[in-house]
Amino acid sequence: MIEARGVNHIGIAVRSLAAHRDFYERVLGAIFEGVEEVPSQKVRVAFYRLGSGADPIRLELLEPTAEDSPVARFLEKRGEGVHHIAYTVDDLEARLRTLGEAGVRRIDETPRPGAHDMRIAFLHPESTGRVLTELCEPPGEVG
Numbered sequence: 001m002i003e004a005r006g007v008n009h010i011g012i013a014v015r016s017l018a019a020h021r022d023f024y025e026r027v028l029g030a031i032f033e034g035v036e037e038v039p040s041q042k043v044r045v046a047f048y049r050l051g052s053g054a055d056p057i058r059l060e061l062l063e064p065t066a067e068d069s070p071v072a073r074f075l076e077k078r079g080e081g082v083h084h085i086a087y088t089v090d091d092l093e094a095r096l097r098t099l100g101e102a103g104v105r106r107i108d109e110t111p112r113p114g115a116h117d118m119r120i121a122f123l124h125p126e127s128t129g130r131v132l133t134e135l136c137e138p139p140g141e142v143g
């Protein structure tokens, strides 16, 4: 139904991007790719890449930019840690429609803009074994 093509990234909630840079870059050896602000989620995200092949693994560190950011609420309730897993899909809009018809709870019923010019949507943890699940459609694959 989702037919995920792979794991796009793993999202990790943090209070401060700067505080974790040493671990990801120097200790883990990931490559820092930059910081981007995503107003639709009220977060600032730092991307790290692991591996140099065509399909690197990406980590997305999320720092809230407002107190009513969903990530701020997550940090309040659960503290820092793994926040979501994101899968690469194509035809996100149609996937969301099919999932809705199948009774899968969606946080986003239609795609919204995410980091890296991707279109994204979140599924509700109640329908995904308690793991917040993001679906990502990379740019250039719309339609």
Ligand code: CO
Pocket (backbone or CB within 6 Å): 009, 010, 011, 060, 084, 086, 134
């Ligand atoms: Co994400």
